[in-house]
Amino acid sequence: MTHCHTTLQSLRQQGFRVTPQREMIVETLAHSETHLSAEEIHQRLQPRSKTLNLATVYRTLDLLVEQGYATRLVGKGGKFLYATRQHSRHLHLICRKCGRTYPADLKGLEPFIAHLKQTYGFQVEVEHLTFYGVCPNCLQST
């Protein structure tokens, strides 16, 4: 059973309706290797559905993020990008200077996450964490 099917089933169990639009959007995001913008998802689905509206894409992505099935990150230029949780656990290191995203390992962070849960009762989403900073290239070229 693929990831998109489990997501759709879970949504249905939570009382949300599974529409063709949601199916297409979830599938597209789940099968993508990279982060996608709402516009990109909409374009990729154009051949399959001429009537799918961009607002529906945004609303579905909001739902997925809200329910924890996807993550929203801020790409270069302030545009939002989305990714599924399917995407194996990793850390994003995003450079403030050049905007590039570097994947990194979460190893070593777990104790701190556990501490936050104990101290504040807050359950951190660890699947797609993002840290901002300056990358090796840009550190050098300053």
Place this chain on the structure above:
Amino acid sequence: MTHCHTTLQSLRQQGFRVTPQREMIVETLAHSETHLSAEEIHQRLQPRSKTLNLATVYRTLDLLVEQGYATRLVGKGGKFLYATRQHSRHLHLICRKCGRTYPADLKGLEPFIAHLKQTYGFQVEVEHLTFYGVCPNCLQST
């Protein structure tokens, strides 16, 4: 010497021009206890300058974030909020369900940040980190 003065001086040293608009905006952000949107900053400055343009506020905030003097975060509803680094070091825990922001202590995270620097050469901005997840209230009421 207040924080806004040092920021303006540093900007000048970096070759950026210090304009009345930039002075006002930096001052407003530095003196604010809370995170502000571009629109809020613009409104607060309306009495002082009738002609200050919202686009200038956005461009100045972009500059401040790019140069590391401010942080941009995504508020509820997808609107951007800004804060200075003045704002003492802390972690933001933002709840996916209710959108509330909880401040938390960074204590215990330093070793991991150091590890990222060693392993990837990436210098994480630790002044205003944000983790997403689910807050105690919302965990309970599920």
Place this chain on the structure above:
DNA sequence: AATATTATCGCAAAGTTTTGCAATAACAGA
């Protein structure tokens, strides 16, 4: 103080994301 250079500004337009509303379709129950 006057001048030259060019970064920054205001404005208007474009691009991106959210929202209100009436029509539609998903799904629970008969």
Place this chain on the structure above:
DNA sequence: TCTGTTATTGCAAAACTTTGCGATAATATT
């Protein structure tokens, strides 16, 4: 399978953010 309820959709408008361009003003130089 048919019916009723209401969550979801498409569309259009609003809200938010970025960008191009000519005019202006900040800084360096004389």
